Amino acid sequence: MPADPIEIRLLTPDEAALYRDIRLDGLRETPDAFASTFAREDAMTLAWFAERIVRGNIFGAFSGDALVGVAGYWPQEGAKVSHKAGLWGMYVRPAARGSGIGGRLIEAVVGHATGRVELLQLGVASGNEAALRLYRKMGFSEYGREMKALKQDGRYIDEILMVRFLTPD
Numbered sequence: 001m002p003a004d005p006i007e008i009r010l011l012t013p014d015e016a017a018l019y020r021d022i023r024l025d026g027l028r029e030t031p032d033a034f035a036s037t038f039a040r041e042d043a044m045t046l047a048w049f050a051e052r053i054v055r056g057n058i059f060g061a062f063s064g065d066a067l068v069g070v071a072g073y074w075p076q077e078g079a080k081v082s083h084k085a086g087l088w089g090m091y092v093r094p095a096a097r098g099s100g101i102g103g104r105l106i107e108a109v110v111g112h113a114t115g116r117v118e119l120l121q122l123g124v125a126s127g128n129e130a131a132l133r134l135y136r137k138m139g140f141s142e143y144g145r146e147m148k149a150l151k152q153d154g155r156y157i158d159e160i161l162m163v164r165f166l167t168p169d
């Protein structure tokens with residue numbers, strides 16, 4: 001567990017290098033957890049990461065100056081779908097896991113998204129028990145399964161589709 005108290009806040013575009021580091025570590029450490037790949041994002045510029053911080057509403061969990069966790073939400077574009085957003089990029093560094101940081105990141109995302117979008121959706125690899133339990137605990141419910149959602153090196157991964165509604169009805 002991290003020694004310092006954890007602060008959760010939105011990242012700013014000038015923190016692109018910090019964000020790039022944790023994002024690439026996540027893609028390298030748990031490749032099955034993400035639709036993207038280390039090879040793809042390792043080739044991207046800092047400006048690309050800065051843009052994703054803004055468009056993807058990325059929250060960071062800080063232990064002192066160290067960024068130990070991230071999660072964001074990405075609103076859909078288009079008049080008929082802009083009430084929906086995807087919760088994405090959830091990652092907590094291994095040494096910081098199991099102390100509630102993942103849950104606090106989701107609370108921060110939900111707090112910011114409420115009033116801006118009406119529901120949060122996500123897809124989680126069917127075998128990712130830690131993430132599935134975290135999302136269930138944080139009020140997400142399953143509404144489907146995307147068969148063969150991801151394919152890597154000829155191996156398929158199904159995703160469990162989950163939603164949390166942010167409006168009373």
Ligand SMILES: CC(C)(COP(=O)(O)OP(=O)(O)OC[C@H]1O[C@@H](n2cnc3c(N)ncnc32)[C@H](O)[C@@H]1OP(=O)(O)O)[C@@H](O)C(=O)NCCC(=O)NCCS
Pocket residue numbers: 030033034090091092093096097098099100101102103104123124125128129130131133134135137
């Ligand atoms: C999933 C992940 C974000 C959880 O982060 P965390 O900070 O350890 O989560 P928390 O400490 O807030 O745990 C909250 C709940 O999640 C569940 N959970 C977390 N880790 C778990 C584990 N290893 N096994 C089972 N359940 C787990 C539990 O329900 C836990 O609540 P509890 O402690 O009251 O039982 C983290 O394991 C991670 O970064 N994994 C790799 C990347 C990933 O899978 N991202 C999700 C992509 S969809």
